[in-house]
Each structure stands twice: as structure tokens, then as C-alpha cells.
Amino acid sequence: xxxxxxxxxxxxxxxxxxxxxxxxxxxxxxxxxxxxxxxxxxxxxxxxxxxxxxxxxxxxxxxxxxxxxxxxxxxxxxxxxxxxxxxxxxxxxxxxxxxxxxxxxxxxxxxxxxxxxxxxxxxxxxxxxxxxxxxxxxxxxxxxxxxxxxxxxxxxxxxxxxxxxxxxxxxxxxxxxxxxxxxxxxxxxxxxxxxxxxxxxxxxxxxxxxxxxxxxxxxx
Numbered sequence: 001x002x003x004x005x006x007x008x009x010x011x012x013x014x015x016x017x018x019x020x021x022x023x024x025x026x027x028x029x030x031x032x033x034x035x036x037x038x039x040x041x042x043x044x045x046x047x048x049x050x051x052x053x054x055x056x057x058x059x060x061x062x063x064x065x066x067x068x069x070x071x072x073x074x075x076x077x078x079x080x081x082x083x084x085x086x087x088x089x090x091x092x093x094x095x096x097x098x099x100x101x102x103x104x105x106x107x108x109x110x111x112x113x114x115x116x117x118x119x120x121x122x123x124x125x126x127x128x129x130x131x132x133x134x135x136x137x138x139x140x141x142x143x144x145x146x147x148x149x150x151x152x153x154x155x156x157x158x159x160x161x162x163x164x165x166x167x168x169x170x171x172x173x174x175x176x177x178x179x180x181x182x183x184x185x186x187x188x189x190x191x192x193x194x195x196x197x198x199x200x201x202x203x204x205x206x207x208x209x210x211x212x213x214x215x216x217x218x219x220x
Contacts (some may be wrong), residue, residue, distance in 0.1 A: 004217045005031035005194045007065050007174070008209075011047065011145045012198030018052075020060045025201060028209035029217075031066040032087070034176070034196045037080075039070035041142035042094055050079040055197070057084035065134075067115060067176070067194075069093065069142050074101055081108035089113030089136050089174075092124050102131045113174075117142060120149050122159040129167050135160050139187070140177030145198045149178030154190045161191025185219040 008030050008184060013021035022033055035053060040046040052143050063086035070076065071094040078089055088110045094205065098114070105112040113134035114125050118141055125135055137157050140147035164171045176188045176196035183197055201212050 002193050004154055004188055004192075004219070005172075006201070006213045006216050007032035007034035007194055007196045008201040008213070009034040009036060009176070009196050009198040010143065011120075012202045014202075018056060021202070021206075022056060022059045022062075024206040025209050025213070026060040026062050028206075029213045030062060030201075033060060034067065035091045037066060037068050037070055037087075038143060042071040042091070043069040045143045050083040051075065053080065053085060054083035063087060065089070065174075067136065068094070069112075069115075073083055074104060077101070077104050077108050079112055085110055086217045087111045087113055089115050089134060090118065090149045091115045091117065091142075093117070097098075097188055098129050099131060102128055106131070113172075114143075115176075116156065116160075118153060122156050123216070125160070126163060129163060129171070130169065132171060133180065134174055136170040136174040136193070136196075137175055138177050139183070141180070142177075146180055149183040151186075153177075154186055157187060157190035164191075179216070181215055184216045188219045210219070 008025040038045045038047045065087045066085040067089045073090045073180040086103045102112040111133035115136040119209045139153040140150045174194035175192040180200040
């Protein structure tokens with residue numbers, strides 16, 4: 001059985017204590033640190049950029065799973081590589097040439113990922129499935145934390161899992177949005193092997209992070 005990996009989203013952490021929060025979830029058993037980068041244009045919110053990620057890189061050796069909700073993405077790829085991103089995920093809608101963008105991400109030394117919004121069909125990733133290391137199914141519309149899981153995305157997770165299995169490559173299937181003790185088992189059953197969670201990890205303070213992560217990994 002595939003071990004489910006947990007990627008706490010720092011969007012739900014205490015931004016006044018980002019370094020401490022990252023160290024705490026790392027010690028609690030997180031597999032990745034999920035970092036949402038929003039530009040106030042592609043999505044209706046602003047978060048952080050490459051300079052902040054670079055400053056956080058020294059807080060942990062865990063992979064930085066960076067989700068770019070920005071447009072355009074290509075001019076910033078090298079900046080995020082230099083900042084210490086390990087996985088860089090982009091949206092097909094954020095640039096004119098997805099294949100070229102994915103090639104540039106890999107050439108910069110990072111694992112390329114593609115994110116699918118709720119209204120973006122799974123078929124979009126088929127032409128580039130040999131060029132990705134991660135496919136992210138958004139189970140909410142991107143831009144804000146704390147939203148409810150969109151149940152219709154379970155069928156998309158199943159479809160993407162079938163595509164990955166048919167491709168025969170080691171591609172991570174990540175789900176982000178409304179993941180908690182109730183929705184995690186459904187996402188895992190549909191084929192997800194990486195769960196992004198914000199409030200479900202960070203609630204209760206640092207003393208609760210280990211139990212929160214373990215509960216999600218076990219499927220709730």
C-alpha cells in the first residue's frame with residue numbers, strides 16, 4: 001500500500017512565526033511543506049514570493065512544494081529555483097505554452113507539477129503527462145484557505161489516477177482544498193497519495209500537529 005504523504009499548507013499557519021511553524025510541522029511528521037504563491041491577479045489574494053521562501057529554506061530540509069497561482073509564471077521560474085523550491089506546480093491557464101514551462105522548471109532543477117482547477121478537465125494534462133512529476137487536483141477554487149471540499153472533484157481524482165497508472169510513471173497525485181478528517185479518506189480512496197491540508201494540520205497548536213498529521217495520513 002502506498003504511504004500517503006502530508007503537505008501542510010503554511011497559508012493556515014501563524015505568519016508571525018512562519019519559521020517556527022515550519023519547524024514544528026516538520027518535527028511532527030510532515031513530508032512536504034506546501035507553499036501557496038498568489039499574485040492578486042490570477043487569483044484574488046496576495047501571499048508571499050521567492051524572497052520569503054528563500055528566507056524559510058534554512059528552517060527545514062523537507063521538500064518545498066511550491067504552488068504558483070500567478071500569471072505569467074515563466075519569468076519567475078529561476079527565482080523560485082534559487083529560493084530553494086523542490087517542486088514547482090503551475091496552472092495550464094497561467095501561460096501560453098505549458099510544455100515549455102514544464103521543461104524550464106525541470107531544467108532549473110525542480111520537479112514540475114500541473115494544477116487542475118475545479119473547472120479544468122483532467123484531459124488537459126494528458127499531452128504533458130510524461131513531463132510532470134506531480135498532478136495537483138484542486139478540490140476548491142484557488143485563492144483562499146478554509147473553503148469546503150468540492151465533492152465532484154473525486155471523479156477527477158479517479159480519472160487522473162487512471163491516467164497516471166496507464167502512463168507507468170512515478171507521478172504524485174496531490175489534492176488541495178478542504179482536506180480534513182472527513183474528506184481525506186475519500187480523496188485517498190479515489191487515488192490521491194499526497195494531501196495538502198491547512199487548518200486540519202495547524203489547529204490546536206504545535207502540540208497537536210503530530211496527531212493531526214497522523215490522522216490525515218491514516219485517512220481520517
